[in-house]
Every structure is written in C-alpha cells, then in structure tokens.
Amino acid sequence: MLLMDGSLVIRTDANPSIGSGHVVRCVSIAREARLRGLQVLFAVSDKKSQEVVEGRGETAVIVGGDPRSFNERDAHTVADFAQRVQAVSVLVDSYAVSHSFMDRLHRRCHDSGSQLVYIDDVYTFSEGFVPDPIPWSLDVVINYGFIFSEDQYRNLYGPNVRLCIGPRYAPVRKExxxxxxxxxxxxxxxxxxxxxxxxxxxxxxxxxxxxxxxxxxxxxxxxxxxxxxxxxxxxxxxxxxxxxxxxxxxxxxxxxxxxxxxxxxxxxxxxxxxxxxxxxxxxxxxxxxxxxxxxxxxxxxxxxxxxxxxxxxxxxxxxxxxxxxxxxxxxxxxxxxxxxxxxxxxxxxxxxx
Missing domain, CATH: 3.40.50.2000 (Glycogen Phosphorylase B;)
Incomplete structure (x- = not known):
C-alpha cells in the first residue's frame, strides 16, 4: 500500500491565547496519513495542549517547552522523540519557531533519515506578520493561504524543497x-x-x-x-x-x-x-x-x-x-x-x- 512505512510526528500546541486552529488543521492531515498506514503522534508542550488534541481523538505526548518560544533544546527534544517512534516525517505547526530551532531540528532529521515539514503562515511570535515569506531549514514547506504564490516560494527555496503552496492544499476535514x-x-x-x-x-x-x-x-x-x-x-x-x-x-x-x-x-x-x-x-x-x-x-x-x-x-x-x-x-x-x-x-x- 505504501512507498514508505513509519510514523508522522506533529509538533503543535493549543490553548486560549494560541487558539486551536493549528490542531484543527493538523488533525485533518493526521487522518489522511492514517489512511496511508502511518502511525500519527502529536508532540505538545503541556497538559492543556494535550487535552485539546486528545479531545479531537488523537494521541498526544507532552514533550515540554514554551508554546510561545521554541529553542535549540526544544529541537533536540522533538528529534529524540521522533527517533524513538521511528518517524519518517516531522511536521511543525507553530508560531513559536525560531531559526535556531528549525536549523537544529532539520539537521537532526537529516541525520536520522526523516524529513522536516513546516506549515508557514508568514507569522511568528517573535517577528509578527511579515509581508514576504522568509526561508527556513526544511524539506517541505506548506502555505495554503489565499495570498501567496508558488513562484514566491520557488524563488526563495530553489529546486530542492518541495512546495505545497496555495489554497488547493488547504487541509479540510471530510465532514x-x-x-x-x-x-x-x-x-x-x-x-x-x-x-x-x-x-x-x-x-x-x-x-x-x-x-x-x-x-x-x-x-x-x-x-x-x-x-x-x-x-x-x-x-x-x-x-x-x-x-x-x-x-x-x-x-x-x-x-x-x-x-x-x-x-x-x-x-x-x-x-x-x-x-x-x-x-x-x-x-x-x-x-x-x-x-x-x-x-x-x-x-x-x-x-x-x-x-x-x-x-x-x-x-x-x-x-x-x-x-x-x-x-x-x-x-x-x-x-x-x-x-x-x-x-x-x-x-x-x-x-x-
């Protein structure tokens, strides 16, 4: 059935200040991944995020960290968890990312033979909203917003990063x-x-x-x-x-x-x-x-x-x-x-x- 076996780790969070939109769209991705035979595990910062994820029928493991600021130590934590569950992909969906976090996590993913995927809303807690995409260390970038084009991202990342750009990639639940x-x-x-x-x-x-x-x-x-x-x-x-x-x-x-x-x-x-x-x-x-x-x-x-x-x-x-x-x-x-x-x-x- 599959060209690749293993698990998908999704690093995200939800709470009253962040909202639950990250979790909602990741659940849609998780359900599609399971149809293809993958095990899906959510890695979250705290109990509140775990409750939101599990309230939507998914499995969530608390890995710690500040849900508003991911650093290099958090990258190692996520990478260690991904290795333990034999993840073939790590999907990050959070505004807490930093370049130190993404750079380190990408290197760890590369060393273990997995790929790093990021949902980019051109917004982070540290930088706010930026009018143009900025480059991150990754293998697949997703931005299904209504305003950005594939050309913008191809010019930014070159030929070696896979692109999921534009509303045709919006992950919407089957209902x-x-x-x-x-x-x-x-x-x-x-x-x-x-x-x-x-x-x-x-x-x-x-x-x-x-x-x-x-x-x-x-x-x-x-x-x-x-x-x-x-x-x-x-x-x-x-x-x-x-x-x-x-x-x-x-x-x-x-x-x-x-x-x-x-x-x-x-x-x-x-x-x-x-x-x-x-x-x-x-x-x-x-x-x-x-x-x-x-x-x-x-x-x-x-x-x-x-x-x-x-x-x-x-x-x-x-x-x-x-x-x-x-x-x-x-x-x-x-x-x-x-x-x-x-x-x-x-x-x-x-x-x-």
Whole structure:
C-alpha cells in the first residue's frame, strides 16, 4: 500500500491565547496519513495542549517547552522523540519557531533519515506578520493561504524543497466535503463564528453588525470551547447560541451567509460554499483576509481594529444581491475542494498505489 512505512510526528500546541486552529488543521492531515498506514503522534508542550488534541481523538505526548518560544533544546527534544517512534516525517505547526530551532531540528532529521515539514503562515511570535515569506531549514514547506504564490516560494527555496503552496492544499476535514450546499434567494439564517476563542469581543461585535444592518434573519452564534460570550447582546434578536459544537458542518449547511474569523473555519466555509464575510481576529489573519477578498471568494474586512459598522455594510451588500451569493458560493467550492490534505501527503512522499 505504501512507498514508505513509519510514523508522522506533529509538533503543535493549543490553548486560549494560541487558539486551536493549528490542531484543527493538523488533525485533518493526521487522518489522511492514517489512511496511508502511518502511525500519527502529536508532540505538545503541556497538559492543556494535550487535552485539546486528545479531545479531537488523537494521541498526544507532552514533550515540554514554551508554546510561545521554541529553542535549540526544544529541537533536540522533538528529534529524540521522533527517533524513538521511528518517524519518517516531522511536521511543525507553530508560531513559536525560531531559526535556531528549525536549523537544529532539520539537521537532526537529516541525520536520522526523516524529513522536516513546516506549515508557514508568514507569522511568528517573535517577528509578527511579515509581508514576504522568509526561508527556513526544511524539506517541505506548506502555505495554503489565499495570498501567496508558488513562484514566491520557488524563488526563495530553489529546486530542492518541495512546495505545497496555495489554497488547493488547504487541509479540510471530510465532514465539510461535498456538502451539497444550496444557495437560497432569501437570507434566512446567518452563521457567526470566531473559532475556538473570542478575543476583543469579536462575536459580540459581529452580532452588533447584524443588528445595525437590520437584517430579518435568524442568527446561529458559535461559542468556542475557549471563549466567553455575553449572551445579553442577543436581546431582542432571533438567535441561537451553540456551545460545545464538535461538527459545524450541519449548521453551515443551514446558513445563507456566514460572518467568520479568517482562520481554519474560513476554509471549511469555502469548502461547503457558504457566502462569507471574513474578519481578522489577529494580526496573522490580515494576509488571508486580503487574499480571500482579492480572489473574489467573499468579502473581507481588512482592518485589524474593525468596527461593527464595517460588518453591517458588507452584510447589507450580500443580503441585497442573490446573484452575488451564488457567484461567491461557486467560487469558494472551486477554490477549496477538500483534497488539500491528500495533495500534501503526496508531496511528503506517502503515495498510495
């Protein structure tokens, strides 16, 4: 079945400040890897990250370290763990990386015959968001953001690094594939989500945007597992609060429009085909917002400190134009087809006959 046997080690973390987006996309990759016969083990910094990973049905081992800053010692820890489990690939998905960490881990992987894979969001905790990709020591680089091109990365890395660049590589869980979504002429339900967290009252401001737009639609408000929410903001509105949602796909399929943060959920919405207004909840989402908007996939509020009035304006635009809703839905599903994780694993070298 496989051209290569062994295990895949995924080094990532999740907590209230980081969110769970790293884990969500890595779970999609892990599930595809298991279909190809690999054992998948997550290596995490602490108990909180372990709980998030295992809450999604994966196995996580605590290897220690600061989830906001990886150094050379952390590289040795990950490499030692990878060797013990006979890993053929180590996938790093974290904003805590540094050049000392990646350089050392890459050398250790090379010495043991494994490959180093990195998901690059052009953002790190130490540098913040950078407008252009920077080179790392690695074998495979992934950036499925809407704004970057393969040419940018090929010019940066040369011919010896394998590239998974562009939204066609977005790893989306199978429950969002082939959703059979139907665009309706009248907007009856609006989905509101900020992922697992709710920084700076994002959900409340999204709701206020709906109120300002005076849209006659029911609201489905998704409150993530690491989020607080002021229920009183919904007073007088036809709204349902959903907490502890493990599968968002059925709620997405009922929605006529979504208002969403520009993280992992945005790719899931695109795969389903729900016309979406995307807003940033962190600096690292700004590039994604601009790319989402410029590719004609949806409307993006391209200001980090956005106001509810901006959401109301975009919502008013979509509610009044059913042809735009159909156009955006078709564009989204043509861009994100659900096969991203499969394409990634092919690039890793885990090919199926």
């Amino acid at each position: 969002f594939h082939n959703a059979g979504y139907i665009v309706r002429n009248d907007v009856g339900r609006i989905l509101i989500t900020s992922g697992s967290t709710n920084p700076n009252r994002t959900l409340e401001r999204m709701v206020e945007g709906c109120r300002l737009a005076s849209v006659d639609a029911a609201l489905d408000v998704i409150v993530g597992g690491q989020a607080d929410f002021d229920d009183h903001v919904l007073d007088g509105l036809d709204a349902t609060i959903h907490r502890g949602v493990s599968n968002l796909a059925p709620i997405m399929k009922r929605a006529d429009i979504a208002i969403s943060a520009a993280g992992s959920t945005l790719y899931e919405l695109a795969c389903v085909g729900v016309p979406t207004i995307a807003v940033p909840i962190a600096e690292n989402q700004m590039g994604n917002i601009r790319g989402f908007d410029s590719l004609g996939l949806g409307l993006g509020v391209a200001e980090l400190n956005w106001a509810s009035a901006a959401v109301a304006s975009d919502l008013d635009t979509l509610v009044r134009d059913s042809r735009m809703l159909r156009y955006l839905s078709k564009r989204m599903t043509s861009c994100i087809d659900g096969a991203g994780a499969r394409r990634m694993l092919n690039e890793f070298g885990f090919l199926m006959h």
